[in-house]
Amino acid sequence: MSNRLDVRVLQVAYGDLEDTEARVARVAALVKEQKGADLIVLPELWPHGGFAFDQWPELAEELDGPTVQAMSAAARSVGATLHMGSIIERAAASASPATGKGMWNTSVVLGPDGSIIARYRKIHRFGFDVGEPTIIDAGDELVSVDLESARIRAGLATCYDLRFPEMFRMLLDQGAKIMVVPAAWPLSRAAHWKILGQARAVENQCFVIQCNTAGTHSGTTMGGHSQVIAPDGTVLAEAGQDEEVLSIVVDLDDVALHRSRFPVLRDRRLTIGVA
Template sequence: MKIASVQVDIKDEETKEQRIERVSAKLDELEGQDLIVLPEIWATGYFSFDKYTQEAEEINGSFVKHFSEKAKKLGAYLHAGSFVEKEGDKFFNTSILFNREGQLVGTSRKIHLFRYGSAEGEILTRGLKPAVLDTEFGKIGLSTCYDLRFPELFRSQVDQGAKIFLVTSAWPHQRLAHWNLFNTARALENQCFLISSNCSGKTNNVLMGGHSQVVDPWGTVIASAGEFETIVKTEINLEQIDDIRYVFPQLKHRVL
């Protein structure tokens, strides 16, 4: 299974439309990949809270339609990151996953809204249900940035059959050590593959952490980015999940 995690620089001088155009051109270079992952609220910019409501879109809006077409063109599963979704008078941090035909497999509304130096919790409404989606690769669990700090969410997804975690994020450099730790821990403790995509660059005076990565079920980082915009590519063998769970059956040994 060929994986590509796209790490996107968030530049304050770029408009949403310009960034979508630039990133779309990068995606055009990724034909032949099976799964592509993008960061959290990368088009608007996570820390551009003043733009959230004005750039929000409904689930059938232009952002979703554009990346539906892109997934179909690439013939790949595309996790287009998250965007600010408008539904009625509420706003959500919503992740979207498309299949190879460009069909929307499902969505995930961020459950744990970040409130430490962030206005996200004041503007947005949290999601209520952990997302586990059926794909040709098996069940995939979706989560967003701050969700990574809550192991119960990931264990809930494993209990629903998830074997792959996709994490879209806008994690700052200030807490990079935590980011690296949680990527490894969530994969290791659940014996799953974890693919994360984080933002890079500096936006609204916040330096982003980068270091998008792919972690295997042993907790080994098999591919990782640095601090700058790049694309992390690697291949994973999904049989490794069941092999590891057979040899070291920790999930069967749970008593709580």
């Protein structure tokens, strides 16, 4: 198996006039164009609108809904692992009665055969007293997934999670050597998006793949600037503010190489203050 990973980061741009069905068809076609990719990454909530809070209850889907089905077909077509970003997930009708709100901001990872290989419900909901905390439930499970074609584990996080370094430390302890972070991060805080991604890479000595949205929707101008960061904090590829596909091949051996050359992680003192 190869120690190199061909990554495509699809920074999708959209506005309020493009309906969900049309956008899903357009993005599925874009995914199918990524021949030769090992891992394709889409942004957070690109089907349902990162700031379209008032529309989420109407647009929410179960995990066997039309967006996942379309992306599953696209993953099979291109034969790649597809991190399809996130959707507003609605609890399945066949499930036992849900506690809480019964909706989540859920990232879905599909294997090359189109099957779901991982599901991550966003743990940290953004909005303080408005937006996500009032509409959706928080996830309660850390999730990482093995990318079998590359023999490496990827940790899953979403947007606002990037501000909580302890979560990434726990993913590191699950064995993650790549962190994948889809987002709907606004332009007004784009500087934070960029520097926090580098910080998470440096402190955990891992690759960080960040896929943001572009365009303007629900009155919010999105930040773009998706990026792929090396374990030493070097920005290997960065998008602008428009729709763009980042295509880069990363050498996964760089994780072990950097950790051996600068073995900071072995100096962690995890028992301080523990009786």
